Amino acid sequence: MNERILIVEDEPKIARLVADYLTGSGFESHHIEHGDAVLPWLDKADPMPALVLLDLMLPGTDGLTLCREIRQRWPRLPVIMLTARVEEVDRLLGLELGADDYICKPFSPREVVARVRAVLRRAQAAAGEHPAATRDALPLELDAAGWRALADGRDLGLTAVEFQLLKVMMQAPGQIFSRDQLMDHMYRDHRIVSERTVDSHVKKLRRKIAEVWPEREIIRSVYSVGYKYQPEE
The missing domain is CATH 1.10.10.10 (Winged helix-like DNA-binding domain superfamily/Winged helix DNA-binding domain)
Structure with missing residues (x-):
């Protein structure tokens, strides 16, 4: 089964573009537009996604809050933040939230795929090492x-x-x-x-x-x- 990526993005055009490139690179994807729907979906997800692409600015629960909750409940689930707010980068990668990486908008979908692959490689290596x-x-x-x-x-x-x-x-x-x-x-x-x-x-x-x-x-x-x-x- 191909690895599934959860795309949390309230702009449908961006989400579709990223999903298309992920599919073309051998991934599956699932898209959620509203922040309030993310945690309930993860609670029931089977299998869990391999990684979450998480937009910072969302309707309902914002990306920072979601990242914090994901870290607490699923600490090994990699998270890449999508943001247009460069001033938030320290918080995204800091000890408080612990995002695995961030990508600033506007971005190339090819860059997103490359970052996804890199973060998954690091996560898989960490899981297999003492x-x-x-x-x-x-x-x-x-x-x-x-x-x-x-x-x-x-x-x-x-x-x-x-x-x-x-x-x-x-x-x-x-x-x-x-x-x-x-x-x-x-x-x-x-x-x-x-x-x-x-x-x-x-x-x-x-x-x-x-x-x-x-x-x-x-x-x-x-x-x-x-x-x-x-x-x-």
Whole structure:
């Protein structure tokens, strides 16, 4: 049976377009337009969907509330948020809500399919691995309360900006972030900085990681686009 994707989107044209591309890529899909119908449908779903594409702005129960409820009741069900509100990204990927990824509107349906595949791969890998094995493969941990990053238990000594930069990229492994996107996360006061400033922070972050792992490049450049966190070899 093909994996089923639940599309929660109140714009029928967008939902149909995404559903068509998912079908063409070997998935099944089910569409719900109203936020109030999502949790009752999930309660009775058989089988459960493999992933939920969840719009932020919905009639009835909003996407943020639904994401929180899904995390509490079905913690292993992956959620990708669809949003036109970039300022909500921190909350979408933060500890409070824990969305697995987000896609900003307008988007390409091909991008949606690619993100769905990537999140499902991560979810399937996590389900099949022992937690200790994952930690040994890349023992890089973030201490959000202390604003610290620990590599093999060693504090990397990151600045607040470097910590935020690493945190954003680690929350979406494999996703390419443009310099503009990273700037939005690095500076909460929306100051104007140049792209060279981002490059400088990335260079310093890489240097600190290389002090512990000199042969491992986990912050990778994507020529003319930006950067991504890629822990896999």
